[in-house]
Amino acid sequence: VVEPTTRTIIACNAAVEHLFGYAEKDVIGRTTEFMHVDRSRFDRFGQELFPALDAAGMFHTEFQMRRKDGSVFPTENTVTEIKDDLGRRTSVVSVVRDITERKRAKEALRESENRLRTIVEGTQALLMSVDADGHFTYANDAAARAVGYASPEDLIGKAYLHFVHPEDRQRVLDTF
Numbered sequence: 001v002v003e004p005t006t007r008t009i010i011a012c013n014a015a016v017e018h019l020f021g022y023a024e025k026d027v028i029g030r031t032t033e034f035m036h037v038d039r040s041r042f043d044r045f046g047q048e049l050f051p052a053l054d055a056a057g058m059f060h061t062e063f064q065m066r067r068k069d070g071s072v073f074p075t076e077n078t079v080t081e082i083k084d085d086l087g088r089r090t091s092v093v094s095v096v097r098d099i100t101e102r103k104r105a106k107e108a109l110r111e112s113e114n115r116l117r118t119i120v121e122g123t124q125a126l127l128m129s130v131d132a133d134g135h136f137t138y139a140n141d142a143a144a145r146a147v148g149y150a151s152p153e154d155l156i157g158k159a160y161l162h163f164v165h166p167e168d169r170q171r172v173l174d175t176f
Contacts, residue, residue: 002092004053004081007031007046010091019098021068032094037066049079053089057081065096074099130160 001011009027017023020035036042045063052059059079064072076097081089120127126143130136139152147163149155164172 001082002032002094004050004089004092007033019067019096020065026068035065037064037072045077053079053081053092057083062099074103128155134160136160 002008003010008029008031010029012024012027014024016027020027033039033042036045041064048061049059057080059077061077063075063077065075066072076099078095080093080095082091082093084090120140123140124142126140126146128136128139128143136155136158139149139155141152144150144152144155147155161169161172
């Protein structure tokens with residue numbers, strides 16, 4: 001829990017020690033600046049925070065924070081204001097989550113997708129997919145060229161059966 005004007009920590013839970021490496025006694029009474037990567041990021045956080053609180057009473061963002069050991073880690077920050085009976089903001093509750101694993105998983109997925117895209121786009125094998133109605137939803141370059149189209153985009157949405165010899169259409173339909 002943070003005093004909004006000075007951004008001084010007035011209360012915290014045990015997760016602060018787990019996440020940042022500081023005991024409760026080490027953070028109470030300090031501004032949150034020491035948890036930010038540097039002064040400019042502390043300032044930027046405030047520049048984004050207060051307009052969002054003024055507009056919606058809540059702020060949600062991804063940021064980077066700093067642990068006691070100096071390591072920097074990606075975070076998801078949700079800040080919600082607490083108001084008194086007169087509607088004045090008296091404090092804010094800041095929930096910080098370490099999203100290191102989420103970021104790693106996202107990056108691994110992106111790399112995997114890039115590898116697969118390289119393989120699919122580079123192969124001479126005809127790769128295509130059709131929806132339940134028999135229309136192309138995907139085709140690689142080789143498949144598009146094989147049926148006379150300049151690019152896969154030109155083939156998407158076309159009826160698959162159009163490219164099947166009339167004598168073979170029923171057999172193809174039976175496989176769907």
